Amino acid sequence: MSERHIVRAISRRSGVLDPSAAGADAGADVRADGRADGRADVAGQFVYLGRQPILDRDGALHGYELLFRAGAHNYAEVGNDAQATAHVVARTIGGIGVPAVLGRHRGFVNIDRALLFNDIVHLMPPERFVLEILETVKFDPQLARRLTELRRAGFEVALDDVSELSDELFAALPYADIVKIDFLLTARDALPGLAAAVRAQGKTLIAEKIETREDFMLARELGFDLFQGYFFARPQVLTAPRNRSLRPGLLRLLGLLSRDAGIVELEAELKLNPGVVVQLLRLVNSSAFGLGRNIASLREAIIAAGTRQIARWAQLLLYADSGDLPWRADPLVHLAGTRSRFMELAASRLRPADDEFADAAFMTGIFSLVHVVVGSTPAAVLEKLGLAPRIREAIVSRGGTLGALLRVAEAAGEGADAASIAAGPDAPPGFAALTPDVLAELNLCAALWFGAHVEEAAA
Incomplete structure (x- = not known):
């Protein structure tokens, strides 16, 4: 259930499931009432995560939809889907922990088009997370190929907020496993035909936004498999203490990763950043790696995760960490995020099969502004970070x-003639492919990824 707008706070209907009981087996050691230790949140001391139960036909808990929460209030304030999802994933895996949030069950996570095409999606163990495709995502051949890849990797895909039969729905069904039908948006006389058509394709049916016993009984009669809505339980808000900003440590860690530092160097850096270590251990112990045992050693964690996975995690945390300012009030975070994403997309367009080049382009964008953060010069800061020579030279x-790609990204971000730089005599081979139309598309995708106009979400 996408929560793109503030939803009204409806008291839980009398009925099947008590929200506190829903999480009883999850082993959560955090409070679920918007407070921690009985105290209200002061100056952003806590982080929050919403979850709403999804039940089976017998009323047993099947899973949870995980929802962005900016504070203890139990409603969503989502200004940018990609950012909200980054917060949800970071808090579930690292901030609170998968066992506390999900217990033995699976989590449904709203995901937009930009995140579907980003490596960050692979941080989520496919056996624990369902990718819930937002209704705003347009289906096309490129998306079909990506969903095929993700399902092949073990993910289940759910289509969210379906309310009518359409050509786009029929085109998307072969690439989905689950369909969530919105009982508030769907006309009652259309429900039987819609449910029958989806069920005929062998898909799991979820009835969402069930608010009355009559709707629940109707959904059961129509053959729905799973159920979600205020009739059963309102979303529950989980709360955990906020760690201090991880950004400085993450920047140093990404610097080491960019030059293929060895385990000894990575271990030494991580030892200086306990908060990042906690996040890493939670990631490795989250069952993403199928180890069947917990890892306590930092070196074991590094080896188990692998540097590429650690880099993905650090990038996600860098996006999700709000530091000392909320996202909207921190222009450097915004600029570094959109620039790095633009460079990653452009690098992938220039060299589709070269993931290493795309990773280096992303890190070049991230580090191109780090000197402003610490109040120094690029040369001085990057020398201390020990960045890979080609990234240091570029910046x-x-x-x-x-470096040429960075110049294009800077011009594109400033609204200058980036295409002229890409087509200029000093541009590297292949850069002419970055035409005005392509650059406009990349700029838009980068803005959507990080949020060109993000609503303030201090969490």
Whole structure:
């Protein structure tokens, strides 16, 4: 259930499930009432996560939809879907922990188009998370290929907020496993035909936004498999203490990863950042790696996760960590995020099969503004971070292919003529493919990824 707008707070209907009982087996050691230790949130001391139960036909708990919460209030304030999802995933895996949030069950996570095409999606163990495709995502051949890849990797895909039969729905059904039908949006006389058509394709049916016993009984009669809504339980808000900003440590860690640092260097850096270590151990112990045992050793965690997975995690945390300012009030976070995403997308467009080049482009964008954060010069900061030479050269002197790409990204971000730089005589081979139309598309995708106009979400 996408919560793109503030939803009205409806008291739980009398009925099947008590929200406190829903999480009884999850082993959560955090409070679920918007407070921790009986105290109200002061100056952003806590982080929040919403979850709403999804039940089977017998009223047993099947899973949870995980929802973004900016505070203890039990409603959503989502200004940017990608950012909200980054917060949800970071808080579930690292901030609170999968066992506390999900117990033995699976979590349904709203996901937009930008995140579907990003490596960050692979941080979620496919056996624990269902990718719930927002209703705003347009279906096309490129999306079909990506969903095929993700399902092949073990993910289940759910289509969210379906309310009518359409050509786009029939085109998307072969690439989905679950369909969530919205009982508030769907006309009652259309429900039988819609449910029958989806069921005929062998898909699992979820009746969402069930608010009355009559709707529940109707959904059961129509053959729905799973059920969700205020009739059963309102979303529950989980709360955990907020760690101090991880951003400085994450930047140093990404610097080491960018130059393929060894385990000894990574271990030494992580030891200086206990907060990042806690996040890493939670990631490795989250069952994403199928180890069947907990890992307590930092070195074991690094080996188990692998540097690429650690880099993905650090990137997600960097996006999700709000630091000392809320996202909307921190222009450097916004600029670094959109620039790095633009460069990653452009690198993938130039060299579709070269993931290493795309990763280096992303890190070049992230580190191109770090000197502003610490109040120094690029050369001085990057020397201390020990960045990979080609990334350092790109930022300090705008040299090499990454330097040229950074110049294009800077111009595109400032509304200048980036296409002229890409087509200029000094541009590397292949850069002419970055035409005005392509650059406009990349700019839009980068803005959507990070949120060109993000509503303030201090969490």
